[in-house]
Amino acid sequence: MSRLPAPLQSWFDAREWRMHPHQAAMLERADAPALLLIAPTGGGKTLAGFLPTLCELGTAPENGLHTLYVSPLKALAADIKRNLRTPIEEAGLAIRVEDRTGDTPASRKKRQRADPPHILLTTPESLALLTSYEDAPRMFAGLQRVVVDEIHALAESKRGDQLFLALARLQAICPGLRRVGLSATVDDPHSIAELLARHPDSCEILQADPGPDPDIAMLVTEEAPPWSGGGAAYAIPAVLEQVKRHKTTLIFHNTRAQAEIFFHNLWLANDDALPIGIHHRSLDRQQREKVEAAMVRGDLRAIVCTGSLDLGIDWGDVDLVIQVGAPKNVKRLVQRIGRANHRYNAPSKALLVPANRFEVVECLAALQAVKAHDLDGDPRGPGPRDVLCQHILIAACAGPFDADALFAEMTSAGAFATLTRQGFDDCLQFCATGGYALRAYDQWQRLVQRPDGRWQLRDPRSAVRIRQNIGTIQDTDTLKVRWRGRGGAPLGEIEEGFAASLSRGDTFLIGGQIVRYEGLRDLTVEVSRDPGRKPRIATFNGTKFSTSTQLSQRILQMFRHGDWSGLPDHTADWLRLQAEVSRLPEPGRLMVETFPHDGRQQMVVYGFAGRNAQQTLGLLLTKRMEEMGLAPMGFVATDYATLIWGLEAVTDPTPLFDLAALEAGLDGWLAGNAVMKRTFRASATIAGLIERQVGGQRKTGRQATMSSDILYDTLLKYDPDHLLMQITREEAMRGLVDFARIREMCDRVGDRIDHIRLSRITPLSAPLFLEHGRVPIKGSAEERLLQEEVTRLLNESGLAQVDALPSRPRWRLR
Incomplete structure (x- = not known):
C-alpha cells in the first residue's frame, strides 16, 4: 500500500x-x-x-x-x-x-x-x-x-x-x-x-530525519548554585523571568517532593500572579486532568512537573522546557526537551538548572551528549521470573493450557528468549504449589494438572483474585488525602510511613497547598487549609534516578582533558583548586582521598557508579573496615562518591576493594536486611504469592508488609533456595543495590587505585559533608568512644556530649 x-x-x-x-x-x-x-x-x-x-x-x-x-x-x-x-x-x-x-x-x-x-x-x-x-x-x-x-x-x-x-x-x-x-x-x-x-x-x-538540533543551554543565574541539595531555590528569580518571556513553560523535576517544594517557592515569588500549575502522579486524577485541560487550552504559563509529562503528549503551546536538577540520563533529557515546540523541523528549546555545584559539571556533560546525539542505556539482561510467574497465572485464568505450548510462546517474547525449560518448569511448579516450604498451605495450591496433561486453575473462582492483582507497578504504600468533612474533595496521596509520623496540627505540602493534618478516618488522611506556617514536605513515592554510566564516563573524560571553557567561573575555579590541592578523578582509575577532619579520619572514594551503587559500596566498605579493625563510624553517598568517617586512618585502601570479599560481604548483609524484605514484597506481589487486592479491597501497607515479612523469614529459615528467594536476590542485585555497577567499577580499575593522603578537606569532597542521608555504623568505634567517654568523665568534672558526626566544613572558595 x-x-x-x-x-x-x-x-x-x-x-x-x-x-x-x-x-x-x-x-x-x-x-x-x-x-x-x-x-x-x-x-x-x-x-x-x-x-x-x-x-x-x-x-x-x-x-x-x-x-x-x-x-x-x-x-x-x-x-x-x-x-x-x-x-x-x-x-x-x-x-x-x-x-x-x-x-x-x-x-x-x-x-x-x-x-x-x-x-x-x-x-x-x-x-x-x-x-x-x-x-x-x-x-x-x-x-x-x-x-x-x-x-x-x-x-x-x-x-x-x-x-x-x-x-x-x-x-x-x-x-x-x-x-x-x-x-x-x-x-x-x-x-x-x-x-x-x-x-x-x-x-x-x-x-526519520532527526531534524534540527535542540536549542539547549544552562540557565544563567546571578547567584551561584549551593554546594549541596536538590531544590535549586537559588534559581527561582531566573526561572520566573524565563516563564514571563515564554507562552508556556514545562519545569521538570526528578522527584515529586522536589517538584512540590519548587512549586511552592515559585508561587511565593510569583508577584505578577501568573497562572501556574503542578502535575505529578501522587495528585488526585481530577486535579491532574484539570491541569492537563488548562494546558491544552493555553491557560497556564508554567507547569511544574515530573515524569508524568515526559512522554509524547502534545500539550498545546509549550515553547520552553526547563530541567531542574541534573537529568541523570541523556535519553530522559531528550524526551523532556521534545515537549517544547512540538512540531517537525522546529528546534526544541530547553534550559538546564543545576541544583548544586557538582551538577553544573553533570549538566555540561549532558549538554555535550545531547549535541553529539549520544544516548545512554544499559542492557537489561534476561526477563524477570516474577513477571513470568504472573503470566503463567494469567494463562491459567484464560483456561486450561499446555505447558509445552506456553513455554514455546514465552520464549518467543524478547527478553525471555533465553529461558530454559528448567527455569520455566520451576516457575510453573511455584505457581502450582507455592514451592517446597509452602506446598502444605491450601491458599498457594493454585494449579492442578489434568489427566490429559494440561494445567488449569485448581479453583476457577481464584481467577477473580488473580485478575485483581495483575500488574508490575509497585507503588509505595499510600493513603488518600482529602479535605476534612463528609464528602471532602480528594487532593492526592501520601506515603503511609509519612502519614504515620504526623500528629494533629502538623502541616505539609501537597498539590502546592499547605495543609494541616486533622486525623485519619477510614484509611483516609483528612486535612484542612493552613497557609500560615512553614510546611513539612510529604515523602512521595518516585524513582530516585542514578546518573547513567555513560554520563559518568563523560564527566571523567572532562576531568582528564581539563577543559573548563563551558563551565561558569565559580565551578571552573573549584575544579582547578581541586587539581592543585589534590587530583581529579580519571577514567579507568579509582581515586581515594584520606585526610583528618573534625577529629575523625575521613576516606572519600570517587567511584562515579551512581547513587545506589555508591550507597551499597559504603555499606560493604564499612563492613570490610570493621573486619580490619579500622573502626568506621558512618558514611554518606552521592552519585559520584562515598565518604566514610571513622577512628583509624586507612593507610592502604587496595585490600578494601577485593571483589570476591565485597560480594561475600554483600551476601551476608543482604540476608537479613530491610532492602531484601522490600524487594521480596515487590517480587512476591508480582508473582502472585502475596495479594494486595482481596475482594475488591486493597490491603493496607502495614498488612501487606507484615504478611510478606513473615513469609520472607519463613523461607529464609526453611527454604532459602526457594524460587522467590532466588528472584529476590536477583532483583536486589540488579536494582536497589546495583551491585553490577560496583562489579563493573572493580573490573574497570583493577589495581589502578590512586590513594592521595592529605592533611585537610579537599574542594571536591567538601559538598559530601553537607549531604543528607548519613548512615551511622554501630561497631567497635561505638564501644571505643563509650570507653573514652567513661574515662574522661572519671577524670574530669562536668558533662560534655561526644559528637559522632563531622561538622560542616569551614572551607570556602576564594
Whole structure:
C-alpha cells in the first residue's frame, strides 16, 4: 500500500499537508511483520503508526478489533484518542476508536469485550487483563496490527516484559499479527527491534530525519548554585523571568517532593500572579486532568512537573522546557526537551538548572551528549521470573493450557528468549504449589494438572483474585488525602510511613497547598487549609534516578582533558583548586582521598557508579573496615562518591576493594536486611504469592508488609533456595543495590587505585559533608568512644556530649 484512499487524501489536501518521507515509508511497508520507527518528537510518529490502519479500515471497513495501541500512560492513550478523531471524523471514516485503562467504567469494559471497537487504545496492565479472560480468543480473533508507542520507555521496565509476553499470547491467537514500535529516543535500535520482533532480524528499522538540533543551554543565574541539595531555590528569580518571556513553560523535576517544594517557592515569588500549575502522579486524577485541560487550552504559563509529562503528549503551546536538577540520563533529557515546540523541523528549546555545584559539571556533560546525539542505556539482561510467574497465572485464568505450548510462546517474547525449560518448569511448579516450604498451605495450591496433561486453575473462582492483582507497578504504600468533612474533595496521596509520623496540627505540602493534618478516618488522611506556617514536605513515592554510566564516563573524560571553557567561573575555579590541592578523578582509575577532619579520619572514594551503587559500596566498605579493625563510624553517598568517617586512618585502601570479599560481604548483609524484605514484597506481589487486592479491597501497607515479612523469614529459615528467594536476590542485585555497577567499577580499575593522603578537606569532597542521608555504623568505634567517654568523665568534672558526626566544613572558595 503506497497511496492514501480518497477520503484521507482529501483531508490531507484540505490542510495543505503532505506525508513526511517516514510516514510514506511506514505506509509502503504496512505488510511487514514488524516495524520500528524512530522519529523526532513532533515528527508525526503516531500518525505514521496509524496510517496503514486508517487506510485499511477506510477502504474495506470490517467489524471487530483491527488495531491495538499500547502506551505507557493512560493520559497518552486519551490524548491519542482525541487526535485520531480529527482525521476520522473530518475524512468521514466509519471507524470506531475507544480507550481502555484503569479509569474506564466497568460497563464500557464489559461492552468492549462483547463488541470491540476497530481501534482500542490501552496500557500494558489492561492488555494483560484482557488476555486473562476465556473469551480473549474471540475478542482478538480479527486483530491485525499492534502499535506500541514510546517503546523505549516500556523496554526498560517490567511493564515492557509484561507487554511482550502479552504480545506473544496475541500472536498465538493471531499468527499474522503485525507489530509496530514508535519512539523518539532509542540508544540501541537493534536491541529494541529484537524485543519487538517475533523472530530475530525480522524487524525493519526506519529512522526519520532527526531534524534540527535542540536549542539547549544552562540557565544563567546571578547567584551561584549551593554546594549541596536538590531544590535549586537559588534559581527561582531566573526561572520566573524565563516563564514571563515564554507562552508556556514545562519545569521538570526528578522527584515529586522536589517538584512540590519548587512549586511552592515559585508561587511565593510569583508577584505578577501568573497562572501556574503542578502535575505529578501522587495528585488526585481530577486535579491532574484539570491541569492537563488548562494546558491544552493555553491557560497556564508554567507547569511544574515530573515524569508524568515526559512522554509524547502534545500539550498545546509549550515553547520552553526547563530541567531542574541534573537529568541523570541523556535519553530522559531528550524526551523532556521534545515537549517544547512540538512540531517537525522546529528546534526544541530547553534550559538546564543545576541544583548544586557538582551538577553544573553533570549538566555540561549532558549538554555535550545531547549535541553529539549520544544516548545512554544499559542492557537489561534476561526477563524477570516474577513477571513470568504472573503470566503463567494469567494463562491459567484464560483456561486450561499446555505447558509445552506456553513455554514455546514465552520464549518467543524478547527478553525471555533465553529461558530454559528448567527455569520455566520451576516457575510453573511455584505457581502450582507455592514451592517446597509452602506446598502444605491450601491458599498457594493454585494449579492442578489434568489427566490429559494440561494445567488449569485448581479453583476457577481464584481467577477473580488473580485478575485483581495483575500488574508490575509497585507503588509505595499510600493513603488518600482529602479535605476534612463528609464528602471532602480528594487532593492526592501520601506515603503511609509519612502519614504515620504526623500528629494533629502538623502541616505539609501537597498539590502546592499547605495543609494541616486533622486525623485519619477510614484509611483516609483528612486535612484542612493552613497557609500560615512553614510546611513539612510529604515523602512521595518516585524513582530516585542514578546518573547513567555513560554520563559518568563523560564527566571523567572532562576531568582528564581539563577543559573548563563551558563551565561558569565559580565551578571552573573549584575544579582547578581541586587539581592543585589534590587530583581529579580519571577514567579507568579509582581515586581515594584520606585526610583528618573534625577529629575523625575521613576516606572519600570517587567511584562515579551512581547513587545506589555508591550507597551499597559504603555499606560493604564499612563492613570490610570493621573486619580490619579500622573502626568506621558512618558514611554518606552521592552519585559520584562515598565518604566514610571513622577512628583509624586507612593507610592502604587496595585490600578494601577485593571483589570476591565485597560480594561475600554483600551476601551476608543482604540476608537479613530491610532492602531484601522490600524487594521480596515487590517480587512476591508480582508473582502472585502475596495479594494486595482481596475482594475488591486493597490491603493496607502495614498488612501487606507484615504478611510478606513473615513469609520472607519463613523461607529464609526453611527454604532459602526457594524460587522467590532466588528472584529476590536477583532483583536486589540488579536494582536497589546495583551491585553490577560496583562489579563493573572493580573490573574497570583493577589495581589502578590512586590513594592521595592529605592533611585537610579537599574542594571536591567538601559538598559530601553537607549531604543528607548519613548512615551511622554501630561497631567497635561505638564501644571505643563509650570507653573514652567513661574515662574522661572519671577524670574530669562536668558533662560534655561526644559528637559522632563531622561538622560542616569551614572551607570556602576564594
